Amino acid sequence: MTTTALKPARLRVAPSPTGDPHVGTAYMSLFNLAYARQTGGQFILRIEDTDRVRYVADSERQIFDTLHWLGLDWDEGPDVGGPCGPYRQSERLDTYQPYVDQLIADGHAYYCWCSRERLQALREEQERSKTSNTGYDRLCYGKTREERAALPGFTDSPVVRMLIPDGLDLTFPDVIRGQLTAPPPDDQVILKADGFPTYHLAVVVDDHLMGITHVVRGEEWISSTPKHILLYQWLGWEPPAFAHMPLLRNQDRSKISKRKNPAARLAWFREQGYLPEALRNFLQLMGYPPVHGDDEVASFEDFVAAFDWAKINPVGPIFDLDKLTWLNGHYIRSLEPAELAQRITTHLVETGQWPSPPDPAAVDLLTRATPMIQERLTLLSEALPKLAFLYTADSDLVVADDALATLNADAPRVLAAAIDIVHQVPAGSFTAETLEAALRAGLVEGLELKARVAFGAVRTAIAGQKVSPPLFDSMAVLGQASCLARLRALAGRLATQG
């Protein structure tokens, strides 16, 4: 692999703390991080909390937690600090004000006292008349407060708007899409009536002050990029490179949303029992070809080494869980059994199914049983249901009706023989191998039954289900006494029923 020396890049992800962290944030973070690592640069987390109305207090902590869970760690941010802080926009209000003043002084921005009602009426009128020029009508431009106050639709606390010039260049380069064209902007508000900047001003000021070299964001931002570039020009700054990523979609192809898709909530994956490495690998495959050609499994390190903006597919990928689930099973199978047992335990504690700290006996049982379910798991959350028969007292085991229905006329003598065989296994060698050899000899060869019939009856007695983890391993984990109790219970039940 030839690697041209790349200049260290500084990239950031800038989520808004307005609710549960979105999967799109993780998607953008992954690509940001990959390029930062490839160039030996930095990845920065900035909290964009300029919307006081939608602000959710707990959301910032959830952003930290879920991004860290996924292994997407930042070099600078509100929690770890850094040379360009503060990294929360609500703490940078004093930073923005001088630039607003400068833009007004230079004639690039102006105060607007129009009330929300007037603006809304204006928008409705534009919609009704189906005009092609939407946007603010510049009623306030060039007027003093007194002049404007004499007109209708006035409000006392003004906003500040950009004065978009005619003939603005609407094209700009994008590292993913080449030369782009965007629609002519409106006189965008840059400072709200409450003194907070809007995204458009804050993102430009912060990205410049924080030395951001590449702005990686969703394609929904393409249309506002000319406004941002104009701000860079007015302020005398060099604009960064832009990379507009495709948008993740719901099954119906709309932009992925929490309402239509539970997977839009990043925390959902953790709750469902997905492994962070599986989700990370899956996200790497969204809009990006497999790093290793036909093999779609790839580590983050390999992704970083091969990363190339030009390979990003601008088509918005549908977020379909099938492949993620397969990847999850793959990563589960690749774990050391002890590590898997640990992950399952953590999952059970995190989801409140097990107390914290968990019962040591339950953990021990899980650790012994995990090897036999490892290749049968697709989600961590499936472990406990598959092992439920091990966590059930012998006297409480319920034999399912469909399992009972598989029993034929041979069942009573199969169970009688099995009891005898299991009873005779020396306590010290109650292993899967010993049990299989003894039961195969006694039931399959001795009684001349098909393995399916013989072991099926034993399975029903031991697990109470038609389908279970491997029978002999299950018996070894369960222990001799429990096995005998369960075999006798079913034998007795059949005898009673005649």
Place this chain on the structure above:
RNA sequence: GCCCCCAUCGUCUAGAGGCCUAGGACACCGCCCUUUCACGGCGGCGGCACCGGUUCGAAUCCGGUUGGGGGUGCCA
């Protein structure tokens, strides 16, 4: 309405004019392995949205149509 972005199997994608009667993965179906279920192996189903150009030759280039998405906020 107006503007912008996009268009290969159901889904994720390979493909940058001849290597493509379009390759892989997931899903689905069948077979094998097998004490159940899985895992694994083998095979199958299935696609270049449409119409015009350009070219000896187009999935690949150009135009249009259609379709989908996004934007059009004192949200981000």
